[in-house]
Amino acid sequence: MLRSHTCGALRADDVGKQVTLCGWVDTYRDHGGGLFVDLRDRYGLTQVVFNPPQTPDDVISASKSLRNEFVIKAVGEVACRPQGQDNPRLSTGEIEVRVESFEVLNECETPPFTPGQQEIPGEDLRLKYRFLDLRRASTQSTLVLRSHIIKTIRDYFDKHDFIDVETPILGRSTPEGARDYLVPSRVHHDAFYALPQSPQLYKQILMVAGYDRYVQVARCFRDEDLRADRQPEFTQLDMEMSFVDGDDVIAMIDGLVAQLAKEFCGIDLPTPLPRMTYDEAMERFGHDAPDLRFGMELIDCTDLAAESEFRVFRGPAESGGRVRGINAKGAAAKFSRKRIDELTEYVKQDFGAKGLAWFRVEDDGKLWSPISKNFADILLNKFAERMEAEPGDQLFFVADTWEVSCKALSGLRRLLGEELSLYKPTDMHFSWVVEFPMFEFDEEGQRWNAMHHPFTAPRPQDLELLRTSAGACRAQAYDLVINGSEAGGGTVRIHDQEIQKQVFDLLGIDPTTAEDRFGFLLDALKFGAPPHAGIALGIDRIVMLFGGMDNIRDCIAFPKTQKATDLMTGAPGAVDRQQLKELGVRVIPLSES
């Protein structure tokens, strides 16, 4: 060991000890006669002092060459700081190390930015020089948090008799779900592996194999466009249980979430966590992962809209659409016409809404709007009553198809919730959304798609609907929602071949295709598959939410940019012609593709 202590270890108790510290020069203050260095490692900062009489003259003059981010080893005695010169902002602020000798372990070129500086550099620079960015205290504490969260999760499942089984990274492409990352096979011309989107099929196989409680911290890959909370490779806490139903899985995760909340937020979370059906979530919030840190629920006014002469409202109301509104309580003064125009543009551009209607509630309780002349007074009063409008409120309405009204209003609700500070940044809310639809209709392909995946079991009482009305069929599926983010999702799996066949049939997967794609799973189901269910949690998102971050890149050591590149390594990059030849792969020029 080159060091006797870390830079976060020393306290007043250690005064008088001879110590050796190693670390990076976080800042230095040259006083001519002497020099102060804040020496940094991942445990903290300790002030090391190059000053007479403890520090010999030649050592002091040598110390003048120190610069930011030099790596040094300093030997000296721990001393109390002079009276009144404690630094209460440092945990080591009562002491300092008076240097007797030191060694530069490595110099540092003038860095593009320093981890100790006040301003955080642009994200592109941080990603290019990730090794510098990762030296910053805040990124280090995030990765420490991540490590601790994962340890808590692992311990929790270990305590509950789960076993950790690794599954392959090189697997087989399944056209379901997201776009696969492909890896060409050298040995087999014209054949490709796919990186796993999740270990879904393997964990079901493990259930058939009798490993009735499986868990894995699994890296997953999806070749889709990125978002603030989506990376092309990400980490799931994947688990599966046999001889259980959905409630058992939910209860198991409830226990885990309560422990995480206790340990990392200091919250005593009552369990079971609240549950809401998908249908209720869409009706009340317009979203399948509603942010329940605040209210401002969607209120249906379709019946009232149908009574109006206003075509914009009456049209959708009479043609199967919906007219719904949200009430921004007491916020009318905060919405300038310009801001309302921006919000209108937002719902139009992002969700295809035709517009955004709005009313201000006047002091006399009457609704006022540029469009209010289109409504009889008596009808306006009904709207006001339905919306629980009080003077000073601002109402927004979207009149459109059910789908557009959900998307536009939930988007608006999320935006306004943040803008109007309807919750504290430290608030945490955990809940479940359950009973998702089994299928969603793909308008383009004019066919049903699995909402989760094709092995999701329908609710027992909905088995009949598989034949009669697929759209109404609800799944034994459940999503964990934290602060309006989908933090995880799982299902009870089909273990009955007959039901599986029906589902495939509905999805338009014929027996030959099914056999070709999932034959191994169907085989396994024939050989004594126990009832099983499971879930996968998004570790990155959970760390992001627990750490109060708004961006998934900040809790991943080496994340990718929005265009899925790594600015540090330059990945993805061109490869040697010979490599391609071995793989039997030829690149089509961009102009031809």
Added chain:
RNA sequence: GGGGCCGUAGCUCAAUUGGUUAGAGUACCGGACUGUCGAUCCGGUGGUUGGGGGUUCGAGUCCCCUCGGCCUCGCCA
């Protein structure tokens, strides 16, 4: 593929309606200073305003193309 924001010194930012030699803080270099902790003080280096084209007497500023970063719709569970 669509929409939006951004790109000026190593870094963080400023620059009036399109107007003279593009500034500040910090970093860096040199000097001063015996206790600082965002040290201070004095001096200095540092710019293809992301790149290309255009409009104009004149472009950091306006227009077009392009590259890059971020947010978002589509996509994705």
